[in-house]
Amino acid sequence: xxxxxxxxxxxxxxxxxxxxxxxxxxxxxxxxxxxxxxxxxxxxxxxxxxxxxxxxxxxxxxxxxxxxxxxxxxxxxxxxxxxxxxxxxxxxxxxxxxxxxxxxxxxxxxxxxxxxxxxxxxxxxxxxxxxxxxxxxxxxxxxxxxxxxxxxxxxxxxxxxxxxxxxxxxxxxxxxxxxxxxxxxxxxxxxxxxxxxxxxxxxxxxxxxxxxxxxxxxxxxx
Numbered sequence: 001x002x003x004x005x006x007x008x009x010x011x012x013x014x015x016x017x018x019x020x021x022x023x024x025x026x027x028x029x030x031x032x033x034x035x036x037x038x039x040x041x042x043x044x045x046x047x048x049x050x051x052x053x054x055x056x057x058x059x060x061x062x063x064x065x066x067x068x069x070x071x072x073x074x075x076x077x078x079x080x081x082x083x084x085x086x087x088x089x090x091x092x093x094x095x096x097x098x099x100x101x102x103x104x105x106x107x108x109x110x111x112x113x114x115x116x117x118x119x120x121x122x123x124x125x126x127x128x129x130x131x132x133x134x135x136x137x138x139x140x141x142x143x144x145x146x147x148x149x150x151x152x153x154x155x156x157x158x159x160x161x162x163x164x165x166x167x168x169x170x171x172x173x174x175x176x177x178x179x180x181x182x183x184x185x186x187x188x189x190x191x192x193x194x195x196x197x198x199x200x201x202x203x204x205x206x207x208x209x210x211x212x213x214x215x216x217x218x219x220x221x222x
Contacts, residue, residue, distance in 0.1 A: 047177040050167065054181025055188065056116070057159045060123045061088065061152045062189040064145075070211035071145065074137040084149045092153035096161060108162045115158025122151040127212075135208040 064084065071080040099106060129144045160182075167175045196213045200206035 043171065043173070046171075047173055050174045050177040051181040051184070053116075053163060054178035055185045056119065056181075057156065057163070058182050058185040059189060060119055060126075061149075061156065062185050064126070064149060064152065066189045066193045067211035070207050073207060074135070075142050075145075076137075078142050080142070080145070083146065087146045087149045088153040090153075091150045092157045095154045095157035099157060099161065108166055111158050111162040112166065115155045115162065118151055118155040118158070122148050122155065125151075130208075130212055135205070135212075 068081050068084070071084070074080075099111065126145070126148050129141065129148070133141050163178055164175060167178055192213075193210070196210035197206075200210040200213075
């Protein structure tokens with residue numbers, strides 16, 4: 001039984017190498033008459049799109065982490081600064097482990113689309129939850145926030161590995177742009193948080209207004 005499993009994996013590895021070789025042969029661009037490679041069209045637009053995809057991948061989760069001062073005010077007895085991260089990490093780890101184990105049977109494009117759709121739905125759920133409760137705390141609202149954090153972990157596990165794997169077959173600049181978007185999401189959310197706290201500092205219920213302003217940004221990313 002073990003020998004059959006090894007033979008199957010070896011066959012899959014050979015097929016993968018063959019497909020990679022065929023892919024590179026199809027994507028090789030012949031040189032022009034002067035012997036120089038022609039300029040690729042749409043490269044800059046693709047780099048911008050990859051940056052936006054990378055930024056949108058972590059923007060919702062970073063937004064939730066950035067407004068944890070609001071959650072501490074809203075849920076003073078539930079230790080949200082610790083619990084949200086503890087909820088997020090196990091779901092992300094288990095999901096990415098399952099995806100890695102079954103990667104040979106998974107359509108990567110559908111995996112990426114599923115992750116981004118779940119990101120969009122979860123970001124909208126945070127906005128709806130805040131509007132439906134009118135900024136009131138309570139156990140039900142706290143459980144809803146924790147479920148959203150778990151959904152962010154599942155989405156992140158779908159998107160990050162799948163997008164890097166797909167972009168690795170393309171130009172190196174696209175992978176770099178995607179990873180730069182991931183890094184920029186933290187800086188962008190921190191800057192927006194400083195700006196919103198300064199704007200609503202002296203207004204009534206300013207903490208909630210400043211935190212709630214992140215939710216439309218998270219949803220509009222998609």
